[in-house]
Amino acid sequence: MLLKKIIHALPLSIASLGLLGLLAGCNGPSDDNDNGGGEDGSYSISVSYQTVVNGQCDADTDSLTFDINESFCAVAQLKLSNSNVSGAIVNFTPDFGEASAESKLTDSDGLASVFISSTSNAVGAGTLMVSFNPDDADSVSASKNYQFEDTNTVPTPDTISVTASITQAGQTVTRFKIDQAVLLTASVMDGANQPIANQLVSFQAGNASLSPDSALTTAEGIASISYTASSSELGAYTLVTSTDFNDETISGTSDYEVLAGDEVIPEGTLKFGFIDNSDPDADVFIEGKLGSTLTADADGNFIIGAGASFGVYADVIVEAADGTFEPLQSPVSVSLTSDCVTNTDAAIDSPVVTSTGTASSTYQDLSCSGNSVRSEQIVATALIGSESFSANFDFSLERQTLGSLSFVSADPTQIRIKGAGGTGSTETSLVTFLISSANGQPIALQDVDFSLDTIVGGLSFSNGNTTSQATSNSDGLVSVTVQSGTIPTPVRVLASATDSGNTITTQSEQLTVNTGLPQQLGFSISPSLFNPEAGNNNGEEVTMTVFASDSFGNPAPDDTTVNFTAEGGQIQPSCSTVNGSCSVIWTSTDPRPTDHRVTVLAYALGHETFFDTNGNNIFDDADGGVITDACLDGVGNAIACTGNGMDRETYHQGGFSDLGDAFRDDDESGFRRDGEPYFNTTGDTYNAHCDVIDCVNPFSGDGMFNGPQCEGSLCGEDQANKTYIRAATVLTMSGSGATIITTDVDSNPISDLTLAPEAMSTIFVELYDSAKQVLPAGTTLTVTATNGAIDFNGYTVPNKTCYSFTDASLECNEVATRFTYTASDEVGQDTITLTTTTPAGLKTEVFFSVTVE
Numbered sequence: 001m002l003l004k005k006i007i008h009a010l011p012l013s014i015a016s017l018g019l020l021g022l023l024a025g026c027n028g029p030s031d032d033n034d035n036g037g038g039e040d041g042s043y044s045i046s047v048s049y050q051t052v053v054n055g056q057c058d059a060d061t062d063s064l065t066f067d068i069n070e071s072f073c074a075v076a077q078l079k080l081s082n083s084n085v086s087g088a089i090v091n092f093t094p095d096f097g098e099a100s101a102e103s104k105l106t107d108s109d110g111l112a113s114v115f116i117s118s119t120s121n122a123v124g125a126g127t128l129m130v131s132f133n134p135d136d137a138d139s140v141s142a143s144k145n146y147q148f149e150d151t152n153t154v155p156t157p158d159t160i161s162v163t164a165s166i167t168q169a170g171q172t173v174t175r176f177k178i179d180q181a182v183l184l185t186a187s188v189m190d191g192a193n194q195p196i197a198n199q200l201v202s203f204q205a206g207n208a209s210l211s212p213d214s215a216l217t218t219a220e221g222i223a224s225i226s227y228t229a230s231s232s233e234l235g236a237y238t239l240v241t242s243t244d245f246n247d248e249t250i251s252g253t254s255d256y257e258v259l260a261g262d263e264v265i266p267e268g269t270l271k272f273g274f275i276d277n278s279d280p281d282a283d284v285f286i287e288g289k290l291g292s293t294l295t296a297d298a299d300g301n302f303i304i305g306a307g308a309s310f311g312v313y314a315d316v317i318v319e320a321a322d323g324t325f326e327p328l329q330s331p332v333s334v335s336l337t338s339d340c341v342t343n344t345d346a347a348i349d350s351p352v353v354t355s356t357g358t359a360s361s362t363y364q365d366l367s368c369s370g371n372s373v374r375s376e377q378i379v380a381t382a383l384i385g386s387e388s389f390s391a392n393f394d395f396s397l398e399r400q401t402l403g404s405l406s407f408v409s410a411d412p413t414q415i416r417i418k419g420a421g422g423t424g425s426t427e428t429s430l431v432t433f434l435i436s437s438a439n440g441q442p443i444a445l446q447d448v449d450f451s452l453d454t455i456v457g458g459l460s461f462s463n464g465n466t467t468s469q470a471t472s473n474s475d476g477l478v479s480v481t482v483q484s485g486t487i488p489t490p491v492r493v494l495a496s497a498t499d500s501g502n503t504i505t506t507q508s509e510q511l512t513v514n515t516g517l518p519q520q521l522g523f524s525i526s527p528s529l530f531n532p533e534a535g536n537n538n539g540e541e542v543t544m545t546v547f548a549s550d551s552f553g554n555p556a557p558d559d560t561t562v563n564f565t566a567e568g569g570q571i572q573p574s575c576s577t578v579n580g581s582c583s584v585i586w587t588s589t590d591p592r593p594t595d596h597r598v599t600v601l602a603y604a605l606g607h608e609t610f611f612d613t614n615g616n617n618i619f620d621d622a623d624g625g626v627i628t629d630a631c632l633d634g635v636g637n638a639i640a641c642t643g644n645g646m647d648r649e650t651y652h653q654g655g656f657s658d659l660g661d662a663f664r665d666d667d668e669s670g671f672r673r674d675g676e677p678y679f680n681t682t683g684d685t686y687n688a689h690c691d692v693i694d695c696v697n698p699f700s701g702d703g704m705f706n707g708p709q710c711e712g713s714l715c716g717e718d719q720a721n722k723t724y725i726r727a728a729t730v731l732t733m734s735g736s737g738a739t740i741i742t743t744d745v746d747s748n749p750i751s752d753l754t755l756a757p758e759a760m761s762t763i764f765v766e767l768y769d770s771a772k773q774v775l776p777a778g779t780t781l782t783v784t785a786t787n788g789a790i791d792f793n794g795y796t797v798p799n800k801t802c803y804s805f806t807d808a809s810l811e812c813n814e815v816a817t818r819f820t821y822t823a824s825d826e827v828g829q830d831t832i833t834l835t836t837t838t839p840a841g842l843k844t845e846v847f848f849s850v851t852v853e
Contacts, residue, residue: 041080041081042080042081042137043078043079043080043085043132043134043137043140044078044079044082044140045076045077045078045079045090045130045131045132045140045141045142046076046077046142047074047075047076047077047128047130047142047143047144048060048074048075048077048144049061049062049063049064049072049073049074049075049144049146050072050073050075050113051072051073052070052071052072052073052115057073057075057113058073064144064145064146064147065146065147065148065149066146066147066148066149067148067149067150067151067152068118068121068122068123068148068149068150069121069152070117071100071115071116071117072115072116072146073113073114073115073116074092074094074099074113074114074115074116074128074130074144075111075112075113076090076092076104076106076111076112076113076130076142077106077109077110077111078090078106078110078112078132078140079110083110084106084108084109084110084111085106085110086105086106086107086108086109086110087105087106088105088106088110088112088132088134089103089104089105089132089133090103090104090105090106090112090130090131090132091103091129091130091131091132091133092104092114092116092128092129092130093128093129093130093131094116094126094127094128094129094146095126095127095128095129096118096122096124096125096126096127096146096148097116097117097118097119097122097124097126097148098116098117098119099114099115099116099128100114100115100116100117101114116128116146118148121150122148123148123149123150124147124148125145125146125147125148126145126146126147127143127144127145127146128143128144128145128146129141129142129143130142130143158190158191159190159191160188160189160190160191160196160199160243160245160250161188161189161190161191161250161252162186162187162188162201162241162242162243162250162251162252163186163187163189163241163252164184164185164186164239164240164241164252164253164254165185165186165187165254166182166183166184166185166239166254166256167182167183167185167224168180168181168182168183173256174254174255174256174257175256175257175258175259176229176256176258176259177229177258177259177260178228178229178230178231178233178234178258178259178260178331179228179229179230180228180229181226181227181228182226182227182228182229183224183225183226183227184203184205184210184224184225184226184227184239184241185222185223185224185241186201186203186215186217186222186223186224186241186243186252187221187222187252188201188217188221188222188223188243189221194221195217195218195219195220195221195222196217196221197217197218197219197220197221198216198217199216199217199221199223199243199245200214200215200216200243200244201214201215201216201217201223201241201242201243202214202241202242202243203215203225203239203240203241204239204240204241204242205227205237205239205240205256206233206235206237206238206239206258207233207237208227208229208233208237210225210227212225213225223241229258231260231331231355232353233258234258234259234260234331234332234333234351234353235257235258235333235351235352235353236255236256236257236258236333236335236350236351237255237256237257237258238253238254238255238256239253239254239255239256240252240253241253257333257351258333259333259383260330260331260332260333260383260384260385267318267320268318268319268320268321268325269318269319270316270317270318270319270328270384270387270389271285271287271316271317271318271319271325271389272287272288272314272315272316272380272382272384272389272390272391273285273286273287273288273289273290273314273315273317273391274286274289274290274291274313274314274315274391275291275315275317276291285315285317285319285325287391288390288391288392289391289392289393290312290313290314290378290380290391290392290393291312291313291314291315291393292310292311292312292313292393292395293310293311293312294310294395301395301396302393302394302395302396303373303395303396303397303398304365304395304396304397304398305369305397305398305439306365306369306397306398306399306400306401306437306438306439306441307365307366307369307437307438307439307440307441308365308397309362309363309364309365310362310363311360311361311362311363312336312348312360312361312362312363312378312380312393313358313359313360313361314334314358314359314380314382314391315327315357315358315359316328316332316354316357316358316359316382316384316389317357326357327356327357327358328357328384329355329356329357330355330384331353331354331355332353332354332355332357332359332382332384333351333352333353333382333383334350334351334352334353334354334359334361334380334381334382335350335351335380335381335382336348336349336350336351336352336361336378336379336380337350337378337379338363338376338377338378338379339376339377340365340366340368340376341363343368344366345365345366345367345368346363346364346365346366346367346368346376347363347364347366348361348362348363348364348378349361349362359380359382363378365397365439366441367441367442368397369397369398369399369400369437369441370399370400370443370444370445372399373396373397373398373399374396374397374399375394375395375396376394376395376396376397377392377393377394377395378392378393378395379391379392380392400437400438400439400441400443401437401438401499401500401502402435402437402438402443402446402497402498402499402502402504403436403437403438403439403440403504404435404436404504404506405433405434405435405436405448405495405496405497405504405505405506406433406434406436406506407431407432407433407495407506407507407508407509408432408433408434408477409431409432410429410430410431410432410482410493410508410509410511411429411430411432412426412429413429413509413510413511413512414511414512414513414514415427415428415429415482415484415511415512415513415514416484416513416514416516416557417457417484417485417486417487417488417513417514417516417617417709418457418458418483418484418485418486418709419486419516419708419709427483427484428462428481428482428483428484429481429482429511430479430480430481431479431480431481431482431493431508431511432477432478432479433448433477433478433479433495433506433508434475434476434477434478435448435472435476435478435497436476441476442472442474442475442476442477443472443476444472444473444474444475444476445471445472446471446472446476446478446497446499447469447470447471447497447498448469448470448471448472448478448495448496448497449467449468449469449495449496449497450467450468450469450470450480450493450494450495451466451467451468451493451494452466452482452491452492452493452494453491453492453493453494453507454489454490454491455485456485456487456489457484457485457486457487457488457489457513457616457617458485458486459482459483459484459485459489459491459513460482460483460485461480461481461482461483462480462481462482462483464483468480478495480493480495482511484513485513486616486617486618486709487513487615487616487617488512488513488514488516488552488554488617489512489513490510490511490512490513491510491511491512491513492507492508492509492510492511493507493508493511494506494507495507495508514552514554516550516551516552516557516607516617516709517550517556517557517605517606517607517707517708517722518548518549518550518556518560518604518606518607518725519549519550519551519606519607519608519609519610519707519725520606520607520608520609520649520657520659520723520725520726521551521609521649521651521657522547522548522549522550522551522553522556523546523547523548523549523602523604523606523725523726523727524546524547524727525544525545525546525547525600525602525645525727525728525729526544526545526546526547526729527542527543527544527545527586527600527729527731528542528543528544528545529542529543529731529777529799530729530730530731530732530774530777530799530800530801531731531732531734531773531774531775531776531777531797531799531800531801532588532731532732532733532734532776532777533734533736533776533779533838533839533840534569534588534592534731534733534734534776535592535596535733535734535735535736535769535770535771536735536736537588537736537840538587538588538589539587539588539589540587540588541585541586541587541588542585542586542587542731543583543584543585543586544564544571544583544584544585544586544600544602544729545581545582545583546562546575546577546581546582546583546602546604546727547580547581548560548562548577548580548581548604548606548725549580551607551609551610551612551617551709552617554580555577555579555580555581556577556580556606557577558576558577558578558579559576559577559578560576560577560604560605561574561575561576561604561605562574562575562576562577562582562602562603562604563602563603563604564584564600564601564602565600565601565603565664565677566586566598566599566600566601567591567593567597567598567599567600567664567666568590568591568592568593568598568733569586569587569588569589569591569592569598569731569733570586570587570588570589571584571585571586571587571600572584572585572586586600586731588733592733593666593733594771595771595773595809595810595811596732596733596734596735596769596770596771596773597668597730597731597732597733597771597773597801597810598730598731598732598733599664599665599666599668599728599729599730600728600729600730600731601644601645601662601663601664601665601726601727601728602645602726602727602728603645603662603679603724603725603726603727604724604725605681605722605723605724605725606707606722606723606724606725607705607706607707607708607709607722607723607725608656608657608658608659608701608705608706608707608723608725609630609649609656609657610623610655610656610657610705610707611623611624611651611652611653611654611655611656613653613654617709618709618710618711619656619705619707619709619710619711619712619714619715620710620711620712621712621713621714622712623654623655623656624654624655624656625655625656625714626655626656626658626701626703627652627655627656627657627658628640628696630649630650630652630657630658631647631648631649631650631657632648632650633648638650640696640697640699640700641657641658641659641699642660642665642670642671642697642699643659643660643661643662643663643699643701643726644662644663644664644665644670644672644699644726644728645662645664645665645726645727645728646665646668646728646729656705656714658700658701658702658703658704658705659701659706659723660687660695660698660699660700660701660702661678661679661680661686661687661724662678662679662680662723662724662725662726663676663677663678663679663686664676664677664678664728665728667810668730668810670699671698671699672686672698672699679724679726680723680724681706681719681720681722681723681724682719682720683719687699687700689701689702689703702716702720704716704717704720706720706721706722706723707721707722707723708721708722729801730801731801732769732773732774732801732802734769734773734774734775734776734777735769735770735771735773735775736769736776736838736840736842737769737770737842737844738767738768738769738775738779738836738838738844739767739768739769739770739772740765740766740767740781740834740836740844740846741765741766741767741768742763742764742765742766742834742846742848743763743764743765743766743815744761744762744763744764745762745764747764750763750848751848752848752849752850752851753821753832753848753849753850753851754850754851754852754853755821755823755850755851755852756823756852756853757823757824757825757826757827757852758822758823758824758825759822759823760820760821760822760823761820761821762818762819762820763818763819763820763821763832764815764817764818765781765795765815765816765817765818765819765834766813766814766815766816767779767781767797767816767817767836768812771811772811772812773802773811773812774797774800774801774802774812775797775836775838776797776838776839776840777797777798777799777800777839778796778797778838778839779796779797779836779837779838779839780794780795780796780797780836780837781794781795781796781797781816781817781834781835781836782794782834782835782837783819783832783833783834783835784832784833784835785821785830785831785832785833785850786830786831787824787826787828787830787852788821788822788823788824788830788832788850788852789821789822789824790819790820790821790832791819791820791821791822792817792819792820795816795817797816802814821850823850823852824852826852827852827853828852829849829850829851829852830849830850830851830852831847831848831849831850832847832848832849832850833845833846833847834846834847
């Protein structure tokens with residue numbers, strides 16, 4: 001007869017290990033301060049700390065931290081057989097700082113003390129060792145840690161700021177004359193606007209050679225150096241003051257201008273303009289105007305091309321009473337500007353310093369020219385002594401000419417097919433180009449024409465046409481919106497612009513129209529483990545992974561939400577797809593179905609499967625109608641789909657698979673029973689459409705295609721233009737205790753066996769848990785015999801769920817493995833032992849006897 005024994009493996013727990021450690025600790029080392037024994041007839045020594053007041057040891061302290069400017073009192077106590085020892089020499093050895101004495105004699109209370117202090121006010125930590133070395137016994141010692149800190153250290157600020165300024169006679173100035181001393185000043189503050197002292201600040205003033213060029217801040221956070229400008233430094237500059245803080249350079253700036261000194265102006269009248277030397281007979285001074293390197297046209301106008309540059313100059317003269325003039329030979333700073341310079345669309349050298357009477361500069365057009373001729377005026381100003389002068393130069397900039405048209409961006413680069421919808425998705429992309437002039441400047445107000453390199457699936461621009469036009473903005477940028485079609489495809493936007501008969505053309509980088517809603521045929525679920533050892537164990541985890549594809553087999557859009565529900569255990573409620581898949585964790589816990597079988601259902605918004613006969617990726621009347629038997633049974637016969645997520649859909653020549661509401665088929669019957677959860681997009685009762693139409697089966701669909709990509713008479717409307725696609729699987733919460741059944745070749749149970757000597761018998765083995773379900777994956781089976789021979793290579797329960805049943809009860813009925821037994825050559829009794837061991841270590845043994853006669 002069969003005998004069964006279950007052996008529970010009891011692993012050594014962490015708690016029991018901790019207890020062992022605690023017990024071991026009872027004999028472990030004690031505090032450093034309790035060395036040397038103290039039993040009868042032996043010495044013991046200890047050390048403690050006291051504060052120091054007025055140079056004397058004061059109160060006991062438990063603190064180990066002391067200020068570097070202070071000392072503490074170290075007190076050693078020496079005992080013999082718990083009695084105080086007086087007159088003994090105790091040694092004090094600190095390994096950081098210093099002791100006031102290397103050794104001291106104990107008093108009548110057995111106490112000896114010294115002062116411990118930091119050497120040179122150093123910060124650090126150390127250990128004090130006290131020891132006593134008797135002549136008639138072993139030495140004893142004790143130790144204690146301590147540290148010295150600078151408790152008066154000013155905390156380092158988190159942030160600092162640097163402000164630059166220039167002062168003269170105690171007043172802040174931005175303009176000063178040559179040969180006049182000023183103070184270049186920096187103010188350094190922390191984040192609380194408090195001054196920072198002793199901070200090194202560096203100074204840089206234009207092209208001046210400063211000496212010294214650095215200073216430390218005072219207690220008020222001020223650093224300053226003296227500076228006297230020379231005639232070579234006339235003009236406007238920037239003072240830069242900087243300091244290093246936390247490996248970063250912090251700077252402050254202040255603009256200033258160096259003016260000419262109060263020099264003696266020769267007798268005569270100062271004038272500002274330019275000397276016209278075009279007349280070979282005499283130079284003529286034109287007051288209030290600037291000279292240039294340009295040549296006027298026939299109408300006397302000065303014109304430059306887009307992006308061009310030219311020279312401009314100003315002369316300062318002294319005119320005598322007789323009309324003759326000479327250049328001013330004193331330093332003068334001349335500033336030049338224009339509207340385009342102010343707007344940073346052009347550049348000009350400014351200020352310009354002259355000591356010869358002529359100040360020259362260069363004007364450069366950057367982006368000032370436009371689609372039409374533009375007028376511009378350069379204005380020059382100078383302060384000479386106490387008088388202000390100005391002069392100007394008028395000219396025009398030619399219109400820009402087309403140079404290039406370039407692709408900038410497509411935002412986004414991937415869009416969904418038309419009608420797919422979805423959270424965070426879009427069916428349009430903004431494609432942007434840059435149009436530039438021949439000199440690289442952006443062109444505004446330029447018309448650009450657009451077209452598409454393919455219009456498959458109804459691709460178009462936002463105007464609904466396959467061509468469009470737009471005008472560039474002030475930055476030369478021009479954009480057009482592309483609208484997706486119904487078919488995934490790459491597409492490029494062609495752009496062209498024409499000016500004065502000159503046409504330039506370019507195209508965008510590839511834009512992709514892809515991936516629609518997931519379809520039922522492309523939705524599946526896969527557990528990492530079908531049969532965890534979860535019948536009695538909580539916390540066993542299984543990763544449930546869902547894969548979702550659209551009707552082209554492309555991954556469903558990222559962030560497609562998939563929801564989950566489970567008959568037993570606990571499952572995370574949802575996940576969002578990335579590249580067509582996502583996962584959640586199922587964890588073993590209550591509830592536990594009595595049959596150990598747990599139905600897990602995943603569902604997401606998508607569309608029913610349809611078969612596109614005309615290639616437009618839209619279900620229309622040309623594609624057919626409802627496919628009555630769209631699924632297959634276990635042997636490949638066509639059957640109606642139940643909608644429970646366990647159906648095997650297959651391909652057809654046309655039409656669509658009409659699904660009823662999704663439901664969790666807990667009893668795996670293919671029909672929804674009362675109490676089994678269901679899901680639909682309308683919020684109605686389960687398959688409410690069957691109250692309106694004549695459903696062939698209780699799980700039949702509504703007869704309409706439920707998906708957004710639909711045209712014709714069979715399109716679901718409103719909430720029925722989509723459906724919950726679904727996928728389900730069954731996990732087994734396998735029990736650890738095994739039911740081991742041995743049978744012969746005809747499936748007859750074997751409880752004992754009678755064989756002739758050396759006879760052979762093949763024995764089949766069925767393995768189940770207590771609910772007659774598959775054992776946990778990884779469970780091993782071993783077979784041994786006391787006398788006979790066993791031919792068996794071992795067996796490990798695979799990762800699976802049983803789908804071979806005896807009847808509708810869902811009890812498994814399958815042979816796991818087999819082995820061959822050969823009887824011994826002598827008559828007698830033998831015992832065959834079959835042992836299963838689960839991953840958790842639980843063993844089950846079954847014995848049956850063999851009679852050899």
